[in-house]
Amino acid sequence: MNQLIEAKERCEAEGLDMTIDEIFNSVVPPKSGYVQDRARAAEEKNEELTKQIEELRARQYGIEESLFQRIRVDVQEHFQQARLNVDTPSWMHVETFNGKTIKTTVTYKASITDQWVTQIILARHEARLTVVGLGIKWKPHQNSYRMNNKSTTLQLCTDNKCLIVQLFYIDYIPQSLKDILMNPNFTFDGTGVGDDIQKLKSEYGLPCSKSANNGEMAKSRWPGRFSRLGLKDLAFQILGLIMTMKKPLHLTKSNWEARGLSDDQVEHA
DSSP: OHHHHHHHHHHHHHTOOOOHHHHHHHHSOOOOHHHHHHHHHHHHHHHHHHHHHHHHHHHHHHHHHHHHHHHHHHHHHHHHHHHHHSOOSEEEEEEEETTEEEEEEEEOOHHHHHHHHHHHHHHTTTOSOEEEEEEEEEOOOSSTTSOOOOEEEEEEEETTEEEEEOTTTOSSOOHHHHHHHHOTTEEEEETTHHHHHHHHHHHHOOOOSOEEEHHHHHHHHSTTTOSSOOHHHHIIIIIOOOOOOOOOHHHHTSOTTOSSOOHHHHHHO
């Protein structure tokens, strides 16, 4: 400050017309190139450190997210294993398929079976025709040339609700299950459903009044277009649905006599 005052007085004494900025620059010279380079380097270093901090935060978030996913999978596997180790007569499995939530009830209790079937009958009592998907599972023989084992599960599905009845362990066959199978307002559909119905009748005394083999219907409707297509192929060819769910052979040949079915088996069924 004293330097500025002295410079101003000197300019006035010498009759020099200078602005305050000019006087300031004459007293305090501008930054040298070295100082400017240091300032620029410090600014660049600050930007680099800021970028590194952001990357570390993103990496930390990714690690936390990955850890969360692993923990979630571990918890799911833990509860599934706990369920398999405990005698659970009924439970609910929820999955999403083509954007649609499917709720599957798995049970070997006649009372739960009766409740599910009765709800379907009451909900569709005014409908002239209701199509219900039907399928069965059994534990395959090690020797594929031998006759099939007794059916262990019956799968029924309509809209977004499915039922897997573990016939192998059920306490008794409820009358409502017999009624819905013989109800003329219900048509039971599936690939090779005729063989499944015959097997149910011979093994459990469960006849069915109306059925439709979707594979045979597709061949009849479009001759020459379909030969031995499965449900996955028919869904894509007719409805345009892409079934991403895989059905590996080890699940097809898995132990369907197990009292506690795994989540993979339920999705497969």
